[in-house]
Amino acid sequence: MITEILILLISFVLLLAIGTPVAWSIGISSVATMLVTIDTLPAFTTVAQRMATGLDSFALLAIPFFVLAGQIMNQGGIAQRLIAFAKAVVGSLPGGLSYVNVITAMLFGAISGSALAATSAIGGILGPHMKKEGYSKEFSAALNVTSSTTGLIIPPSNILIVYSLASGGVSIAALFMAGYLPGILMGAGLMLAAAIWVKKKKYASGEKSTFSQVSRTFMDAFPSLFLLVVVIGGIVAGIFTATEASGIAVVYSLVLAFVYREMNMKKLYSVFLSSVRTNSVVMLLIATSMAMSWVMSYEDIPQVISSVLLGLSDNKYVILLIINLILLFVGMFMDMTPAVLIFTPIFLPVVVDFGVDPVHFGIIMVMNLCVGLCTPPVGSVLFVGVGIAGTTIQKVLKPLIPFFVVMIIVLLLVTYIPGISVWLPGLVE
Incomplete structure (x- = not known):
């Protein structure tokens, strides 16, 4: 057992260290682990089969559709209208643009379901x-990077769909409802940190908006905001599934982009091409992660890790703290999708034994990994945000620290106060 664990861990880390793409690292290390117990041909065949069957899921169809919807929204003028609305509401406050950044990220991230698109x-x-x-530039980049992750907590969220698959069927509707309060709390915390920074740096106030400006920008943004009502309302009411909702999101956003006159056939071709590229990476990650998850189960690795964790303490709060620390570390080196697929089968049975709601744990896991998106060396959102701002990671780290502190505080609140996550799902059950 120790041999299999060491081979899996060492091969995976070494492959990442030499620059091998994450999906290939996961797949190769899975095959290497299988070779310990079975012959070469069955090992390759089994991993390939598990990759194929891992993608054979109706629920997973929601991911490419939501990715496409996010790409259409990114190019379809929706972000501009949300920014204009947020600026009309809070732009006149001291440092108002920092609040505009957070509010727009929460709205656009929630609508698109993508932190990268929001960033x-x-x-x-x-x-x-x-x-x-x-x-x-450094403050703007730090705020943009951290606030963009709120869209992964506030539904619709692709990563919550992945967690539902990895957990063995936790309700997607319940997960979506559970994400609202933690996501809003995270956004409020980031705005508070921004307010303290703004007061310290004495940034200027913007022009005060009139009621007519607020009304006009709200009406411009309302069709985009209404997408949330359609998607989430339809899922919670049981009118359609998350996968069907993702298809509706594509059609709705496409119609809206043409109505806004921000989309043409040339742009649409570019959107489809970009969406295919993104989905190819995501689906390969899911396939190899599902294979690794099966290999770990075959080798009884989750049971060993669970026994080790339970041997450390019999206190639920201590176990949750240890899992949080592990996930924060994992998030620094691994993308969210494989992390959720690999570690959910390991940690979920442990916390369920302590009476933790699987919906609650899903939010905890996603919030942990959101921090990883903003941290080097692998944080994809951090690299995108820094590149757009035209600065460097080294310069952004200092203004990032207060926002990191806020994210950790909110994570601990959500971890140890389950009602923040499970209250809303309980109302609609």
Whole structure:
């Protein structure tokens, strides 16, 4: 057993260290682990078979559809209208553009379900305005990067769909409802940290908006915001599944982009091409992660790790703290999708034995891994945000620290106060 664990861990880490793509690292290390117990041909055949069957899921169809919807929204003028609405509401406050950044990220991230889409869209549009009003590029990038992750907690969220699959069928509707309060709490915490920074740096206030400006920008943004009502309302009411909702999101966003006159056939071709590229990476990650998860189960690795964890303490709160620390570390080196698929089967049985609701644990896991998206060396959202801002990771780290602190505090609140996650799902059951 120790041999299998060491081979899996060492091969995976070494492959990552030499720059092998994450999906290939997962697949190769899975095959290497299988070779310990079975012959070469069956090992390769089994891993390939598990990759194929891992993708054979109706629920997984929601991911490419939501990715496509996010790409359409990114190019379809939705981000501009959400920014204009948020600016009309809070832009007149001291440091108002920082609040605009967070609010827009929460709205756009929730609508698109993608932290990368939110980072690129909001950073590209709002970044130059913040620079013009005296905000440093480093502060703008730090705020944009951290606030963009709220869209992975506030539904619809692709990663919550992945968790539902990895957990063995936890309700997607319940997970979506559970994400609202933690996501809003995270956004509020980031705005508080931004307010303290703004007061310290004495950033200027913006122009006060009139009621007519607020009304006009709200009406411009309302069709985009209504997508949330359609998607989440339909899922919670049982009118359609998450997969069907993702298809509706594509059609709705496409119609909206043409109505806004921000989309043409040339742009649409580019959107489809970009969506295919993104989905190819995501689906390969899911396939290899599902194979690794099966290999670990075959070798009884989850049971060994569970026994080790239970041997450390019989206190639920201590176990949750240990799992949080492990996931924070994992998030620094692994993308969210494989992390959820690999570690959910390991940790979920442990916390369920302690009486933790699987829906609650799903939110805990996603919030942990959201921090990893903002941290080097693998944080994809961090690299995108820094690139758009035209600065370096080294310069962004200092303004990132207060936002990291907020994210950790909110994570601990959600971890140890289950009602933040499970209250809303309990109301609609």
